[in-house]
Amino acid sequence: MKIGILGSGPVGLTLGKGLIQTGHHVTIGTRNPSRESLQQWIKRQGKQAAAGTFRQAAEFGELIIICTSWIGTKKAIEAAGIWNFKHKPVVDVTNPLDGKGPDEHGRLTFVIGHNNSAGEQIQAWLPPDASVVKALSCIGHQHMLQPNFKDGSPTMFIAGNNSEAKQLVINLLHEFGWNDIADMGTIEMSRSIEPLSILWTAYGYLNDSSGHAFKLLRE
Numbered sequence: 001m002k003i004g005i006l007g008s009g010p011v012g013l014t015l016g017k018g019l020i021q022t023g024h025h026v027t028i029g030t031r032n033p034s035r036e037s038l039q040q041w042i043k044r045q046g047k048q049a050a051a052g053t054f055r056q057a058a059e060f061g062e063l064i065i066i067c068t069s070w071i072g073t074k075k076a077i078e079a080a081g082i083w084n085f086k087h088k089p090v091v092d093v094t095n096p097l098d099g100k101g102p103d104e105h106g107r108l109t110f111v112i113g114h115n116n117s118a119g120e121q122i123q124a125w126l127p128p129d130a131s132v133v134k135a136l137s138c139i140g141h142q143h144m145l146q147p148n149f150k151d152g153s154p155t156m157f158i159a160g161n162n163s164e165a166k167q168l169v170i171n172l173l174h175e176f177g178w179n180d181i182a183d184m185g186t187i188e189m190s191r192s193i194e195p196l197s198i199l200w201t202a203y204g205y206l207n208d209s210s211g212h213a214f215k216l217l218r219e
C-alpha cells in the first residue's frame with residue numbers, strides 16, 4: 001500500500017521503517033525534505049522510501065498517518081491540502097500536548113481534553129469522508145513495532161467512526177506485531193485514549209523507563 005506519513009520525528013520514522021519492512025511504500029512529509037539526516041534515513045530504507053513536502057506525502061498516500069507535534073498539526077494538514085484526505089483512511093497518532101514537556105512530577109499538559117480530543121479535532125478539520133482512526137498514541141515510539149514485554153502482550157486502544165478504516169488499521173497493527181487491539185468505538189473515545197499518554201509518560205518519569213505499556217486484562 002502507498003502510505004503518506006505527516007511527520008519526520010521519532011514516531012514518523014519508526015512507523016515508516018515498520019511499514020517498509022512489511023512491504024509498504026512510504027513518503028515521509030516534512031517542512032524540510034532535503035534535511036541531511038532524513039535523506040540518510042531514506043537511503044538506508046531503500047527504494048520503498050521517499051521524503052517530500054507535507055503535500056507530496058498526502059498526495060502519495062492511499063492511507064495517511066498524522067504524527068506531527070500537536071502545535072504543528074493544523075499547519076501540517078493545511079500544508080498537505082485538505083482535499084488530499086478525501087475518501088482516505090487517516091491514522092491519528094498525535095497527543096494534544098502543550099509542547100512544554102513534563103513538569104517536575106513528570107506530568108504532561110494537554111491543551112484540549114475532557115470534552116474534545118485531537119482525534120475529534122482532526123476529524124473535524126478534514127473532509128467528512130476522510131476516516132480518522134486514533135491509534136498508537138498510548139505507547140512510546142520505542143515499542144510501536146513488535147511490542148514484546150516480559151509481562152505479556154500489551155493492548156492497543158483504537159477509536160474511529162468508520163469500521164472499514166478501523167479494520168485496515170487493525171491489519172497494519174497486526175503486521176507491526178500487535179495481537180491485542182481494543183476497538184473502543186467512535187472517534188469521541190479519543191478523549192479517553194489520549195490521556196493514557198500522560199499516564200505512560202509519568203510512569204516513565206517516576207521509574208526512569210520507556211519500556212512499559214498498557215494491558216487490558218479480561219476474565
Ligand SMILES: NC(=O)c1ccc[n+]([C@@H]2O[C@H](COP(=O)([O-])OP(=O)(O)OC[C@H]3O[C@@H](n4cnc5c(N)ncnc54)[C@H](OP(=O)(O)O)[C@@H]3O)[C@@H](O)[C@H]2O)c1
Nearest residue numbers: 007008009010011030031067068069072075094095140141
Ligand atoms: N514520541 C513518542 O514516543 C510518541 C508516542 C505516541 C504519540 N506521540 C505523538 O506523536 C506525534 C509525533 O511525535 P514525535 O515524537 O515523533 O515528534 P514531535 O517532535 O512531536 O513532532 C515532530 C513533527 O512535527 C512537525 N512540526 C512541528 N512543528 C510544526 C509546525 N509549526 N508546522 C508543521 N509541522 C510541525 C515536525 O515537522 P518537520 O518535519 O518539518 O520538522 C515533525 O515532522 C506527537 O503528536 C506526539 O505527541 C509521540
